[in-house]
Amino acid sequence: MAKKLYASGIGAVSAVPVHWKCEGCGWVESAAPARPDPTSIPAEVQRDFDAHRCEDNQTTAHKSLLADFHAVDFPPNEDDLPGPGERQVYVLCWKASGSEVPFYVGQTNRLRGCMTDYQSAQFAACSDFFAGEAIRYFADRRGLRIMVRYKKSDDPCKDESTIIRELQLTGLRLLNSLPSYDYHEADRDEERRTVQKFCEMLLANQPH
Numbered sequence: 001m002a003k004k005l006y007a008s009g010i011g012a013v014s015a016v017p018v019h020w021k022c023e024g025c026g027w028v029e030s031a032a033p034a035r036p037d038p039t040s041i042p043a044e045v046q047r048d049f050d051a052h053r054c055e056d057n058q059t060t061a062h063k064s065l066l067a068d069f070h071a072v073d074f075p076p077n078e079d080d081l082p083g084p085g086e087r088q089v090y091v092l093c094w095k096a097s098g099s100e101v102p103f104y105v106g107q108t109n110r111l112r113g114c115m116t117d118y119q120s121a122q123f124a125a126c127s128d129f130f131a132g133e134a135i136r137y138f139a140d141r142r143g144l145r146i147m148v149r150y151k152k153s154d155d156p157c158k159d160e161s162t163i164i165r166e167l168q169l170t171g172l173r174l175l176n177s178l179p180s181y182d183y184h185e186a187d188r189d190e191e192r193r194t195v196q197k198f199c200e201m202l203l204a205n206q207p208h
Helices: 043-051 054-059 061-065 111-120 126-141 156-169 188-204
Strands: 005-008 017-022 028-033 070-073 088-096 099-108 145-152
Touching (some): 088 111, 088 126, 099 111, 099 126, 099 156, 126 145
Antiparallel strands (some): 070 145
């Protein structure tokens, strides 16, 4: 099926995210801020769209599962995310060469704060440390783009469990399955190496 580009946000007076949609498969992406030009699609948007493989989206179940999620780059601008009190379910993904692969699923009513927690990756909070160290590994050591996909949820705990199950049924491994630690007894460097080895395994198992 031929892919077609539809982008919104082009020509904004100030920089705003550009959202593009492939009309061939329905995949929605959030791209670089728009330039104040009513006739031009930013080069970053065109680049990401050119790398998008419509055939993958028709056959890959996890992309269909996340197609109605909002998407922003990590680290996100504060204004790009819902404010506190709004219940959300979210998925962290790494992206390269047109492929976007989930590696962690969560739920929260403070999405902005949650992403800040991942940036600090405090060792006393196991899930924050795991997700934050995975993000650092993928982004800093492997040069991969990190995406946050999220949507509003009336029952975030249930939706989180459902998404984890459905993603695992596609054959994906998730950081959610990594056993937690007791920060009073665990060694920070050892746990960091564990996360990095897990990330290496995720990349090694990704089809090319």
